[in-house]
Amino acid sequence: MNKKHPNRKQPTLSDIAASVGVTPMTVSRVINESGYVSDETREKVLLAAKEMNYRRNGLARALKRQSTETVGLVLGDISNPYSTELARAVRETLFNRGFSLFICISEHSAKEDVVAFESLADHSVDGIIVATRSNEGGDEYLRGIVESNIPVVVIGRDFQHEEVDFVSPDNFKGGFEATQHLIDLGHKRIAFVGANLKGGSSLKRLQGYLKALTEHEIEIDERLITGRNEDVSEIPGYSTEEIGFEGMKRLLSLPNPPTALFARNDFTAIGAMSAIKEAGLSIPEDIAIVGFDDVSLALRTSPPLTTVRQPMRLEGQLAAEMLVERIESKERLPRRERILNCELIVRESTGLRKRQ
Amino acid sequence: MNKKHPNRKQPTLSDIAASVGVTPMTVSRVINESGYVSDETREKVLLAAKEMNYRRNGLARALKRQSTETVGLVLGDISNPYSTELARAVRETLFNRGFSLFICISEHSAKEDVVAFESLADHSVDGIIVATRSNEGGDEYLRGIVESNIPVVVIGRDFQHEEVDFVSPDNFKGGFEATQHLIDLGHKRIAFVGANLKGGSSLKRLQGYLKALTEHEIEIDERLITGRNEDVSEIPGYSTEEIGFEGMKRLLSLPNPPTALFARNDFTAIGAMSAIKEAGLSIPEDIAIVGFDDVSLALRTSPPLTTVRQPMRLEGQLAAEMLVERIESKERLPRRERILNCELIVRESTGLRKRQ
DNA sequence: TTGTAGGCGTTATCAA
DNA sequence: TTGATAACGCCTACAA
Numbered sequence: 001m002n003k004k005h006p007n008r009k010q011p012t013l014s015d016i017a018a019s020v021g022v023t024p025m026t027v028s029r030v031i032n033e034s035g036y037v038s039d040e041t042r043e044k045v046l047l048a049a050k051e052m053n054y055r056r057n058g059l060a061r062a063l064k065r066q067s068t069e070t071v072g073l074v075l076g077d078i079s080n081p082y083s084t085e086l087a088r089a090v091r092e093t094l095f096n097r098g099f100s101l102f103i104c105i106s107e108h109s110a111k112e113d114v115v116a117f118e119s120l121a122d123h124s125v126d127g128i129i130v131a132t133r134s135n136e137g138g139d140e141y142l143r144g145i146v147e148s149n150i151p152v153v154v155i156g157r158d159f160q161h162e163e164v165d166f167v168s169p170d171n172f173k174g175g176f177e178a179t180q181h182l183i184d185l186g187h188k189r190i191a192f193v194g195a196n197l198k199g200g201s202s203l204k205r206l207q208g209y210l211k212a213l214t215e216h217e218i219e220i221d222e223r224l225i226t227g228r229n230e231d232v233s234e235i236p237g238y239s240t241e242e243i244g245f246e247g248m249k250r251l252l253s254l255p256n257p258p259t260a261l262f263a264r265n266d267f268t269a270i271g272a273m274s275a276i277k278e279a280g281l282s283i284p285e286d287i288a289i290v291g292f293d294d295v296s297l298a299l300r301t302s303p304p305l306t307t308v309r310q311p312m313r314l315e316g317q318l319a320a321e322m323l324v325e326r327i328e329s330k331e332r333l334p335r336r337e338r339i340l341n342c343e344l345i346v347r348e349s350t351g352l353r354k355r356q
Numbered sequence: 357m358n359k360k361h362p363n364r365k366q367p368t369l370s371d372i373a374a375s376v377g378v379t380p381m382t383v384s385r386v387i388n389e390s391g392y393v394s395d396e397t398r399e400k401v402l403l404a405a406k407e408m409n410y411r412r413n414g415l416a417r418a419l420k421r422q423s424t425e426t427v428g429l430v431l432g433d434i435s436n437p438y439s440t441e442l443a444r445a446v447r448e449t450l451f452n453r454g455f456s457l458f459i460c461i462s463e464h465s466a467k468e469d470v471v472a473f474e475s476l477a478d479h480s481v482d483g484i485i486v487a488t489r490s491n492e493g494g495d496e497y498l499r500g501i502v503e504s505n506i507p508v509v510v511i512g513r514d515f516q517h518e519e520v521d522f523v524s525p526d527n528f529k530g531g532f533e534a535t536q537h538l539i540d541l542g543h544k545r546i547a548f549v550g551a552n553l554k555g556g557s558s559l560k561r562l563q564g565y566l567k568a569l570t571e572h573e574i575e576i577d578e579r580l581i582t583g584r585n586e587d588v589s590e591i592p593g594y595s596t597e598e599i600g601f602e603g604m605k606r607l608l609s610l611p612n613p614p615t616a617l618f619a620r621n622d623f624t625a626i627g628a629m630s631a632i633k634e635a636g637l638s639i640p641e642d643i644a645i646v647g648f649d650d651v652s653l654a655l656r657t658s659p660p661l662t663t664v665r666q667p668m669r670l671e672g673q674l675a676a677e678m679l680v681e682r683i684e685s686k687e688r689l690p691r692r693e694r695i696l697n698c699e700l701i702v703r704e705s706t707g708l709r710k711r712q
Numbered sequence: 713t714t715g716t717a718g719g720c721g722t723t724a725t726c727a728a
Numbered sequence: 729t730t731g732a733t734a735a736c737g738c739c740t741a742c743a744a
Contacts, residue, residue, distance in 0.1 A: 379732075380731095381732080382729085385730085391729085391730095392729050392730085394730090397729085419738090422736075
């Protein structure tokens with residue numbers, strides 16, 4: 001709909017009403033199937049509506065009704081299968097509850113976070129689910145949104161507010177268990193690939209890694225923790241395979257390279273695997289690898305990737321359900337937190353070798 | 357925004373106006389930075405707005421202005437990197453032109469296509485880009501949308517309308533060249549994985565494959581064309597790796613298996629590679645393989661995947677630009693079509709072996 | 713069964 | 729520089 005196309009203006013309720021010879025109200029009743037309308041009138045109205053190609057104006061309707069039955073989801077890196085699985089679960093859950101979903105991409109930048117929030121707020125969505133990484137500008141704007149009574153749920157974003165629900169996988173524990181697994185296999189020189197100073201979830205995974213090392217009295221070697229120096233949150237659409245590939249190459253060039261690797265996510269792991277193979281080394285004989293997420297591809301790498309399975313669908317579902325509750329509740333709800341368990345999935349990239 | 361939360365109602369222009377002692381119009385001028393307002397008044401208004409946590413009502417604004425500066429993008433399978441690259445290019449282009457982007461997922465089902473169109477139309481987006489596969493119900497609804505003067509551009513969707521622009525990669529030629537490449541390498545038994553009866557683009561790729569075989573007088577063996585029997589367009593979120601994996605397994609069990617494979621897309625190819633390795637065969641020695649798309653991962657498979665590069669970003673950019681033109685044009689524009697060339701990227705999965 | 717009145721929150725336009 | 733008025737298209741509430 002745009003005023004720039006005036007040649008054939010959109011018909012309104014009044015137009016139909018005029019053409020049939022009734023009032024707009026009667027037409028409204030027909031269109032919304034509410035209230036009493038004689039069959040005769042209804043037919044005439046429906047016919048006219050079809051003929052004039054009538055389409056209701058959702059803006060006017062929502063303005064009056066004070067609700068849009070629409071929810072917004074803000075994603076950072078849409079290329080990540082984690083985001084997409086999440087989105088699908090959110091959409092499905094919302095759909096079953098009668099809500100539509102609009103997805104906005106923020107490309108992991110604070111400025112674009114704000115733009116996304118703004119455009120969703122502008123469209124008066126009934127609620128917002130935020131799955132981007134925390135950042136100052138975004139947090140501030142988000143706070144304003146919450147204060148103006150738009151229900152918000154965050155997924156994996158470090159954002160504290162007494163009226164905002166929080167859903168997250170247990171990244172810390174996941175990182176701990178991944179590292180623990182490698183330690184159990186006898187590894188001492190365990191690297192971490194994909195660190196970056198900012199950002200919540202990857203940091204927690206890193207913390208879990210550090211905790212596991214400390215607990216087993218393995219000295220932490222900072223050269224084994226690799227990532228980007230730049231602020232990754234400002235690089236739009238960076239490739240995580242690339243991070244894994246380059247990080248691994250750097251690790252392999254160390255005088256005393258690692259024998260095992262924990263990657264921040266599966267795609268980083270895949271990039272690292274590629275670097276290892278390119279160097280003529282074997283997995284897991286020379287270097288064992290653990291990823292994070294368990295994307296469907298992890299089953300198809302060679303060797304299949306040991307990884308920490310994150311309940312992405314559950315995260316999306318829970319977030320959507322909590323949001324709907326908030327939307328439908330007449331009272332204010334206190335903050336609820338759901339930290340979901342992850343599960344270590346052991347495959348061949350850490351030692352179990354079925355064949356070959 | 358929801359009427360169910362009445363405890364703290366949103367302040368409006370009038371509320372601010374009342375509190376400052378001016379008219380709503382003056383406040384509007386301050387908020388929109390339009391027209392003359394004395395510095396003194398402006399300051400008072402801005403202060404009050406901040407204090408009351410004012411947020412403009414986008415619905416009312418759009419209703420009055422008859423435009424939302426928002427565009428909708430309907431995607432089928434959001435898990436496909438092709439879709440995500442497309443979305444990012446679309447978003448970026450639109451952003452530079454002052455539009456926001458809302459993405460809807462239709463999960464490849466006709467019914468959900470319609471739901472997506474409907475909710476976008478309900479929010480009065482200024483235009484819609486459709487990148488889902490063609491289907492009867494969706495096409496019909498889409499036609500209605502176009503008739504009611506909402507600008508539409510389709511990407512790779514077989515939808516004919518004199519006022520709808522069309523952008524697509526040259527799937528036919530891409531499929532032809534991929535197959536041609538395998539034929540040039542001496543292959544005669546070339547399989548196709550990922551066929552499905554419905555759907556536009558994969559069909560074109562298949563047609564290109566058939567054409568290449570025919571042109572070289574290679575007999576077409578229908579057992580070498582594999583896919584799903586079910587209507588894939590009704591399977592929400594099916595995994596393409598899975599299709600490749602299972603399709604390849606079926607092909608390997610043939611009395612006379614193929615020596616080469618053209619996969620409908622890179623993920624299908626990756627699934628097929630996994631099946632080939634699991635059978636203890638080598639790529640490309642036993643079976644050569646070509647994918648389609650050139651997702652970033654194609655570089656990191658082992659061996660790296662030969663594939664047909666599709667200009668995903670360009671597709672998104674062009675579609676967005678065409679849509680904006682339509683939105684901003686005062687006249688009706690005739691249909692424009694852009695078929696974009698693809699490029700065969702030869703890597704090691706079809707023969708070039710650098711090491712090992 | 714249908715109609716009337718008024719307002720949702722904003723802004724275009726004209727007037728002061 | 730500010731205000732009054734009307735309208736965007738629809739719907740709730742009440743009246744006939």
